Amino acid sequence: MQTREVKRQEDPLPVIGASQPPINHKKLSLIMIGLIVAVSMTNIDSTIVSLSSQAVQSGLGLTASGIQWIVNAYMLAAAATFPFCGHLSDLAGYKRIMLSGTFLFGMGSLCCGLVPANSLSLMLMIFSRALQGIGSAMMFPAAIGILFSYSAENKRAGNMALFFAITGAMTCLGPILGSWLIQYSWRDIFFINLPLALVAIAMIVSMIPKDSPTTEPGSQHIDWAGGLAVGLAMIALIVPIQQGSTVGWSDWRIIASFGASLVLFLVFGFWDSHVDNPIIKLRIFRNPPFDISQLAMLVAAVIFQPIMYFLSVYGLLALNRSTLMTSLFILYFFLGFLVSALLGAQLFNRHGMKPVLLIAGLIAATGFSLMSLTAGSLDKGLPSNTVWLSLSMVVAGAGIGFMFSPSSTDAVNRAINASYGEVTAINQTFKNFGGALGMAMLGPLCTHYFALDIHKALGKYGVSASRAQAIADTIGSGTSAGAQSQFASMPQSMRNMIMPLIRASYASGSSKVFLAMGCLSLLFIPLALLYPRKGKQIFAGKTIKNQ
Structure with a gap:
């Protein structure tokens, strides 16, 4: 209540x-x-x-x-x-x-x-x-x-x-x-x-x-450093999350980007807790x-x-x-x-x-x-x-x-x-x-x-794991018509059999x-x-x- x-x-x-x-x-x-x-x-x-x-x-x-x-x-x-x-x-x-x-x-x-x-x-x-x-x-x-x-x-x-x-x-x-x-x-x-x-x-x-302007006197400035730090921290976090499965989670660039994101968030927290108008x-x-x-x-x-x-x-x-x-x-x-x-x-x-x-x-x-x-x-x-x-x-x-x-x-x-x-x-x-x-x-x-x-x-038709990944990445936001173009070299009967499997x-x-x-x-x-x-x-x- x-x-x-x-x-x-x-x-x-x-x-x-x-x-x-x-x-x-x-x-x-x-x-x-x-x-x-x-x-x-x-x-x-x-x-x-x-x-x-x-x-x-x-x-x-x-x-x-x-x-x-x-x-x-x-x-x-x-x-x-x-x-x-x-x-x-x-x-x-x-x-x-x-x-x-x-x-x-x-x-x-x-x-x-x-x-x-x-x-x-x-x-x-x-x-x-x-x-x-x-x-x-x-x-x-x-x-x-x-x-x-x-x-x-x-x-x-x-x-x-x-x-x-x-x-x-x-x-x-x-x-x-x-x-x-x-x-x-x-x-x-x-x-x-x-x-x-x-x-x-x-x-x-x-x-x-x-x-x-409606900001109170004494706060007529923008905390550019804090804003830049938190903005870069978000970017540094999103990029490795989206790219990790492609380049590998153990890739040094992925690890470095996660590390940079953590450091930037900490810098932002420290900075904005010590400035007058964060x-x-x-x-x-x-x-x-x-x-x-x-x-x-x-x-x-x-x-x-x-x-x-x-x-x-x-x-x-x-x-x-x-x-x-x-x-x-x-x-x-x-x-x-x-x-x-x-x-x-x-x-x-x-x-x-x-x-x-x-x-x-x-x-x-x-x-x-x-x-x-x-x-x-x-x-x-x-x-x-x-x-x-x-x-x-x-x-x-x-x-x-x-x-x-x-x-x-x-x-x-x-x-x-x-x-x-x-x-x-x-x-x-x-x-x-x-x-x-x-x-x-x-x-x-x-x-x-x-x-x-x-x-x-x-796989039984000879499509390897790497080829399957390439197909998925190519047609992963396309239509069935776009998917069929990936198998254009195959006979029509084969394409008719494959497309339901792709869908x-x-x-x-x-x-x-x-x-x-x-x-x-x-x-x-x-x-x-x-x-x-x-x-x-x-x-x-x-x-x-x-x-």
Whole structure:
């Protein structure tokens, strides 16, 4: 049972934008539309690229590992720069940073669409996707700051909830929009961002009043050294995780990269605990409920960010479906996610985070376990029966959706003595770093088991283990048509016999990924048990005691 007692706080938080006068409802609605267009552009992009991975891969002649790096570059760049961008938005002004981020995201999209198909394709695409990630990192804290600054105090919670609900729901448009654009060219999935960016920039310029820096006097600088250390530490950790299975875990470069990551994290911790205005206030993490909510977000992101990629490839390759049918297939996951998100928010408002995490863990683990069982059943004669798979996707999506929004809200509520730009940056850093970590871990896991099953199925036809690994890496994010091109020299009758084995092999590899996601979901349960029953959350200058 939870009761809440609200009282005035003696030392208010440094609430961002508190000095800005509220504006009328009509103008604020137009501002919100501009912000939603800009932020939704980044959410849609994350799913549209996953769905279109095969077209990008074949268009640029990339391997499965290459396309995974293209997906990961965006999240890793965003995670590494979010700490900077949270402080930068507080320091330079939200409107200025929002415009800069939208422009940079648009330029990154343009560069992605113009990447030529040559030996530099992968490097240029990774660079362009990183630009998009940095632009996204600039936009999000600034958008939160603008909304909070210009909303009346009694309207802030409702405006924020509406903003998060709409931008989150826009993620569902990615698969549908991608399936339509991919009929013309894979480059259009990036070019579509250009008119959206122009619309957002026009609305932000015309509607949002001129802002001013909101950081308190005496903190008018950015901790560049600390931000650089933590950003490089994250990169140094992700690279060996993704490359370890390829070059070998005992390779000196892998060991050195892990060592460098550890050293950089220690340097960051030491540095930021000894400077006046650190890039991340480490004392924020002295609040156990805040820490648990952030860890829950990290675990959820490890699952949620990569799931779109694996479901896309599963539909295209294992089920041999069209891009359009695959996009509709993915919507089952989002259906469960969105419906459950509303229920999770209601439970959180009534009873706090503890029961939310417990229920989310049980539902998600059940859903992903069922997905693992049904996805890997292609070799048992069930390739066309996806009813149970669809239902299990709804359950899995419901588990993640149940806790996704509450964990962010709880983290922000409990961050003491930090601006909302800083707290949003920390939350989004965990989210994007989790997504990059998930792709780095689960991508090689899928490719490894895919190659093992290819060798097991085709070894009798003379396909060696190394050849099976090469096949898995080449077609690991492609369609059945792309897979057939790997056996073009074989007679048609032989290809007809091999392709079902290839589809079943990828289905088996995917089932291992879904099982791993189910195991990760179980981590929500110990986090729920560790979550304190009694605590104090501080939000917008008010103290709320939970029992």
